[in-house]
Amino acid sequence: MYKYRAQLTKGDEIRYISHLDYAGVMERAIRRAKLPAAYSEGFNPHLKMSFASPLSLGVTSDAEYMDFELTRPLCQPEVFDKLSKALPPGIKLMKLKPVKEPKACQGKKHKALMAEVEQGIYEILVPLMGDWDAVVKAVKSFNAVSEINYHRVTPKKTRDIEVKQYVLEPVQAGMAGALVKLSMNIAITQSGSIKPVEIMELMVKEFGLPVDMGKAMINRSQLLGQGKPLIDLV
Amino acid sequence: MIKLEPEILQAVEKPARYTGYELNAVHKDWDGVECHFALSLADVYEVGMSNLGLKILYEVLNNREDTVCERVYAPWTDMETIMRDRNIPLFSLESFTEINKFDFLGFSLQYEMIYSNVLNMLDLAGIPIWTRDRQESDPFVVGGGPTVFNTEPISDFFDFFILGEGEELIVEVVDTFVKWKANGRIGGRKGFLKEVAKLEGIYVPSFYKVNYNDQGRFLSIEPVEAEAKPKIFKRVIKDMDKVHFVEKPVMPYIGIVHDRIMLELFRGCTRGCRFCQAGTSYRPVRERSRAYLRQLARKLVDSTGYNEMSLTSLSSADYSCLGEMVDDLFADFEGEKVSFSLPSLRIDSFSIDLAHKMQQVRKSGLTFAPEAGTQRLRDVINKGVTEENLMTAVEAAFRQGWKQVKLYFMMGLPTETDEDIVGIAQLAEKVARKYKEVTGKWGVTVTISVSCFVPKPHTPFQWFGQLPKDEFERRQRLLKDSIKEKAVKFHYHDARVSVLEGAISRGDRRISQVIYQAWQDGAKFDGWTDLFKNEVWHEAFRKCGIDLREYNERTRDLDEPLPWEHTTPGVSREFLRREYDKAMRGELTEDCRRGKCSACGVCPSLGAKVVDYKRNGGEG
Numbered sequence: 121m122y123k124y125r126a127q128l129t130k131g132d133e134i135r136y137i138s139h140l141d142y143a144g145v146m147e148r149a150i151r152r153a154k155l156p157a158a159y160s161e162g163f164n165p166h167l168k169m170s171f172a173s174p175l176s177l178g179v180t181s182d183a184e185y186m187d188f189e190l191t192r193p194l195c196q197p198e199v200f201d202k203l204s205k206a207l208p209p210g211i212k213l214m215k216l217k218p219v220k221e222p223k224a225c226q227g228k229k230h231k232a233l234m235a236e237v238e239q240g241i242y243e244i245l246v247p248l249m250g251d252w253d254a255v256v257k258a259v260k261s262f263n264a265v266s267e268i269n270y271h272r273v274t275p276k277k278t279r280d281i282e283v284k285q286y287v288l289e290p291v292q293a294g295m296a297g298a299l300v301k302l303s304m305n306i307a308i309t310q311s312g313s314i315k316p317v318e319i320m321e322l323m324v325k326e327f328g329l330p331v332d333m334g335k336a337m338i339n340r341s342q343l344l345g346q347g348k349p350l351i352d353l354v
Numbered sequence: 355m356i357k358l359e360p361e362i363l364q365a366v367e368k369p370a371r372y373t374g375y376e377l378n379a380v381h382k383d384w385d386g387v388e389c390h391f392a393l394s395l396a397d398v399y400e401v402g403m404s405n406l407g408l409k410i411l412y413e414v415l416n417n418r419e420d421t422v423c424e425r426v427y428a429p430w431t432d433m434e435t436i437m438r439d440r441n442i443p444l445f446s447l448e449s450f451t452e453i454n455k456f457d458f459l460g461f462s463l464q465y466e467m468i469y470s471n472v473l474n475m476l477d478l479a480g481i482p483i484w485t486r487d488r489q490e491s492d493p494f495v496v497g498g499g500p501t502v503f504n505t506e507p508i509s510d511f512f513d514f515f516i517l518g519e520g521e522e523l524i525v526e527v528v529d530t531f532v533k534w535k536a537n538g539r540i541g542g543r544k545g546f547l548k549e550v551a552k553l554e555g556i557y558v559p560s561f562y563k564v565n566y567n568d569q570g571r572f573l574s575i576e577p578v579e580a581e582a583k584p585k586i587f588k589r590v591i592k593d594m595d596k597v598h599f600v601e602k603p604v605m606p607y608i609g610i611v612h613d614r615i616m617l618e619l620f621r622g623c624t625r626g627c628r629f630c631q632a633g634t635s636y637r638p639v640r641e642r643s644r645a646y647l648r649q650l651a652r653k654l655v656d657s658t659g660y661n662e663m664s665l666t667s668l669s670s671a672d673y674s675c676l677g678e679m680v681d682d683l684f685a686d687f688e689g690e691k692v693s694f695s696l697p698s699l700r701i702d703s704f705s706i707d708l709a710h711k712m713q714q715v716r717k718s719g720l721t722f723a724p725e726a727g728t729q730r731l732r733d734v735i736n737k738g739v740t741e742e743n744l745m746t747a748v749e750a751a752f753r754q755g756w757k758q759v760k761l762y763f764m765m766g767l768p769t770e771t772d773e774d775i776v777g778i779a780q781l782a783e784k785v786a787r788k789y790k791e792v793t794g795k796w797g798v799t800v801t802i803s804v805s806c807f808v809p810k811p812h813t814p815f816q817w818f819g820q821l822p823k824d825e826f827e828r829r830q831r832l833l834k835d836s837i838k839e840k841a842v843k844f845h846y847h848d849a850r851v852s853v854l855e856g857a858i859s860r861g862d863r864r865i866s867q868v869i870y871q872a873w874q875d876g877a878k879f880d881g882w883t884d885l886f887k888n889e890v891w892h893e894a895f896r897k898c899g900i901d902l903r904e905y906n907e908r909t910r911d912l913d914e915p916l917p918w919e920h921t922t923p924g925v926s927r928e929f930l931r932r933e934y935d936k937a938m939r940g941e942l943t944e945d946c947r948r949g950k951c952s953a954c955g956v957c958p959s960l961g962a963k964v965v966d967y968k969r970n971g972g973e974g
Binding site: 133134135136137138141144145147148149150151152154159165177178206208209210333334335336337 | 359
């Protein structure tokens with residue numbers, strides 16, 4: 121089998137489709153591309169593909185990663201062009217690399233894509249609803265606390281999560297036109313993470329960040345492992 | 355153009371229902387075209403997107419350079435609440451244009467219980483509900499689809515209806531519109547309706563006057579405009595290889611109800627089951643050729659990327675070249691991991707062998723429709739299936755490894771007695787015991803799904819009174835108590851819904867008032883069990899002073915004028931009467947597809963003929 125890693129986008133057009141739907145869309149795109157895709161064995165064969173960290177509904181991304189396998193080695197430009205042409209609006213293929221598996225004697229195989237993810241970089245654009253000074257103050261206070269809990273309520277359970285363990289760098293604030301731009305570097309670990317929207321919510325509720333949360337647009341700009349974009353790990 | 359804020363989309367279930375941009379969706383410059391057509395099915399996105407007819411018409415319309423066709427479906431209740439709170443009008447999924455800016459709003463009418471949603475969508479779009487209240491700037495509201503063979507209950511809400519197959523007729527409608535518009539919209543709204551009424555298969559309800567007798571019953575309907583024909587026949591496509599079929603369906607980002615390729619093998623079914631409205635509505639049988647289907651299959655796999663294809667038709671196993679065609683498909687898609695399915699199986703071993711071949715390893719479950727529990731009643735409905743047929747079929751299925759069988763039945767068929775009801779349980783139990791006999795062990799599941807019979811217009815049973823709700827429920831209990839085997843699982847339909855469907859499907863124009871009242875009082879999504887409001891509907895009948903039972907329970911006189919006879923699929927009243935008489939005598943009628951012509955009247959009245967590659971002696 122010949123494995124490839126793709127860096128894809130999730131654009132504004134499809135920001136409201138779920139991670140599972142995104143995977144289904146990519147599966148059909150690979151089929152439309154007429155690539156010699158590898159399938160799992162069994163009664164219900166599936167394309168051999170895997171994704172990095174799932175994105176929340178409503179979040180766009182410049183850095184979605186997908187590994188997939190072909191049964192024949194095709195050159196990178198051919199795979200790139202065929203797959204690009206088959207993508208629906210809202211998904212662009214940014215980069216593509218063959219995954220070089222080390223020989224058996226050279227040690228371990230690549231980790232699963234999901235397990236390689238360590239951090240995500242996000243930007244939030246949100247309308248200001250007050251003073252810029254209040255923004256600076258709220259961000260500063262949030263950055264200054266050493267720990268703070270977020271109360272996460274899901275249909276299944278409710279729990280408190282310590283947020284700061286996942287915030288790798290101080291949250292940055294700036295203005296982008298009439299919008300406040302918040303930049304976040306968030307740790308994604310096997311045991312959990314925090315969502316950028318949850319950090320913003322905490323900043324609004326606990327630190328008085330004066331923004332209109334309902335109109336926030338969130339984008340994931342990078343997904344890193346060992347400090348490097350995942351595409352550079354192969 | 356409507357732009358939904360993130361806070362709205364974040365607050366609703368499945369926001370991708372409202373955000374568009376799907377692959378193969380068509381976007382055109384609004385001002386660059388003459389005709390703007392919105393196509394709709396008044397249900398949620400996942401249901402609407404699954405409709406084959408709309409997929410075809412979407413392409414047919416968008417293939418015209420002077421026309422743009424866009425989609426719109428019913429917003430789910432969560433979205434509706436937000437739209438009403440914030441005064442957001444209904445919008446299309448391509449250009450997000452307000453629906454009331456379109457020239458046409460077309461609804462595919464799949465079943466009667468969708469009508470409340472049609473009204474709700476008109477209201478959300480800001481289009482007056484009643485045709486008489488519409489202004490020059492409002493879209494023409496058009497209806498088409500299976501329920502058009504009695505449009506009377508909704509005829510005051512629609513400007514016109516398209517009867518029968520729409521591929522050719524919708525193009526003629528747009529031609530007429532473009533011409534009328536270019537000529538300066540002569541005569542205004544009514545002027546266009548007069549022009550369109552001249553087309554074969556178009557019914558403009560406002561051009562007719564209905565007369566009632568002194569008991570208040572329907573007496574006659576007569577044209578009041580010169581362009582209105584006394585009787586309107588449906589349209590049929592004569593050559594299924596020459597008409598456009600979907601090649602690039604819009605690909606949803608989210609899962610929909612039928613999330614697979616639908617390859618339509620043929621139209622029509624002339625098995626002649628006497629309860630079946632589809633059986634009379636879609637006559638005659640017209641097949642696509644094997645060669646054309648093969649081409650279509652290739653195009654569809656390439657344009658969609660789906661790995662599942664359903665070979666659809668009213669009775670797919672009747673396709674004359676099915677065996678050969680399945681071989682073609684297997685050869686063409688070898689290595690592409692495409693799986694094929696037949697949605698409807700005939701009760702015979704040919705079907706089992708074919709199903710076995712198509713499913714290869716996965717044995718998901720087989721579905722058969724004996725429809726009635728005893729031979730006597732199966733003969734009454736002209737089902738043409740014996741107990742022996744069923745036993746042979748399930749035996750073959752069990753030998754091939756199937757362990758789940760689903761059997762469809764109907765309850766409340768004409769002449770039905772308790773013996774027929776108990777017969778359903780006995781038949782199901784025989785099937786379960788057959789499994790033991792074949793495999794030597796238990797472990798089969800036989801699911802019986804029993805619906806409540808609704809007599810439908812233009813069928814031989816159109817005169818029969820429907821059972822009252824309590825009687826349906828008594829028979830459901832009787833059946834439940836008659837099932838002794840644990841292997842038999844029993845599902846039944848909500849009789850309350852069927853009773854309303856019974857009243858609306860054979861209703862006349864006065865039912866419009868009831869539908870309007872029910873909608874005003876909150877009826878919508880009536881086809882969704884948890885949203886169906888039975889009391890609202892009954893209250894609406896009471897408020898309008900209309901006795902529901904007059905419409906559903908009353909047996910009509912055989913020579914009584916019926917309010918739906920002027921909009922016809924072409925089957926004659928004489929044929930329906932003959933079939934009625936034969937039903938009462940338990941006599942069978944042959945399938946004219948390969949057997950004797952039953953003189954139903956369709957071919958001569960529509961100028962069409964049966965296309966069946968086996969009967970015609972040729973190869974597809």
